[in-house]
Amino acid sequence: MDYDILISGAGPAGLCLAGSLSGHGLRVGVVEQQPLAAIENPAYDGREIALTQQSAQMLRDLGLWDRIVADEPSAFSPLRDAQVLNGPSPFAMVIDHQLSQHSELGWLVSNHLIRRAAFQELRAAQHKSQDITLLAGEQVARAHTDASAAHVTLASGKQLRARLLVAADSRFSATRRALGIGADMHDFGRSMLLCTMAHALPHQHVAWEWFGYGQTLALLPMNDDPATGAHRSCVVLTLPHHTLEALQDLDETAFGLELTRRFDNRLGAMQLVSTRHLYPLVGVRPHRLVAPRFACVGDAAVGMHPVTAHGFNFGLRGITALAGELRAAHAAGQDIAAPELLARYERAHRRATLPLYLATTFIARLYTTDHPPARLLRDAALRLAQNFPPFKRMVAATLSGRH
DSSP states (O other): OOEEEEEEOOSHHHHHHHHHHTTSSOOEEEEESSOHHHHHSOOOOSOEEEEEHHHHHHHHHHTHHHHHHHHOTTOOEEEOEEEEEETTOOOEEEEOGGGTTSSSSEEEEEHHHHHHHHHHHHHHHHHHHOOEEEEETOOEEEEEEOSSOEEEEETTSOEEEEEEEEEOSOTTOHHHHHTTOOEEEEEEEEEEEEEEEEESSOOTTEEEEEEOSSOEEEEEEEOOOTTTOOEEEEEEEEEOHHHHHHHHTSOHHHHHHHHHHHTTTTTOSEEEOSOOEEEEEEEEEESOSEETTEEEOGGGTOBOOGGGOOHHHHHHHHHHHHHHHHHHHHHTTOOTTOHHHHHHHHHHHHHHHHHHHHHHHHHHHHHTOOSHHHHHHHHHHHHHHHTOHHHHHHHHHHHHTOO
16 A cells, blocks of 8 residues: 555645644655645735634644744734725725634734645655655646545556545535536526725725625735735625626736726725635535545635635634544544544534524625615615624624634
8 A cells, every 4th residue: 555545635624634744653645736846935925814722723723824933924914803885885894803702803914824834844744754655746636535545647657546535625625526526506607806905095904705795805904014014905806707707917006006996996996916816606515525445635625705705714623623523533543544534534524614604605706786676685784784793793702713
């Protein structure tokens, strides 16, 4: 047997899972199609990850938090409050941090910094325990399982066997598909443009979700630029793909003016200070999370709409649950791919993710429908929620990770 556990995908989910399993007597392999240089030093990809308090603690436990701070002292920005706006109305439903048990709802950090820290932690684990093999520049071409093992053929022709195969290769997981697991996909027919903008007025560390008419704007507050002191935010603009392509082609000055206009000048003049990135807006819910000697984690287990910013948080939760099951089984001399073990993981992760996945999809549909009755319902729902403290406390608990 080549490995006890073979992980397809060396994004944050795959790397964190491998790190969680290191040092416990398990041989772990990680297959990643990107070259080693791209894994070691990932480029900025536009994404700011909103961490719940629970996820922030998981990053500390995994060793990633300290590594990120050591590289970028201002990397973690507090997400103090959140507000939801509808159309041109100045009214907002506000989720105040005082509804939680902390001085902030959560934290924001750039995705590429998480990826880099996860790789650094994996390298440290490799050096310490000699139990992780990273196969960079390789890709799973074929995979199947039987009663004794998972069998994987790489695009290079190399054949591998493992006691358990884990897919961590994105919401459109080719490994999951190879194992015959389908998924329900909701394509919202739009794409997202992500970038970092500097702006004249402070954001007060408040996140925005602004459901405009014909567009959706999200603003994720970053710390001020340590070099210039400029106020900064990650901006997520959701529109039909062809419209975003036209925006992406604008020069920096014209793009800044266009974003200032789209934000109704609420943060003053805005200026582009990063590269721009486009992503399709698709929610994915696999029919199953496990199969014989196989499991899904991260986005391969659930691909969330970003409106609640819970995708990575759910990924960390799933990784923690699966790694705990695997370590305990191995320590007890049991089969790490036993059907009952995988079924426990699937049940727990479904319970944790499915209700919010369905609720998020419903909210996204409601607040991106611009028919007059829907506009009235949207505004009425926000005003009702703003004046119903139990609902706001529930949302605050969800955002901070206490649900």
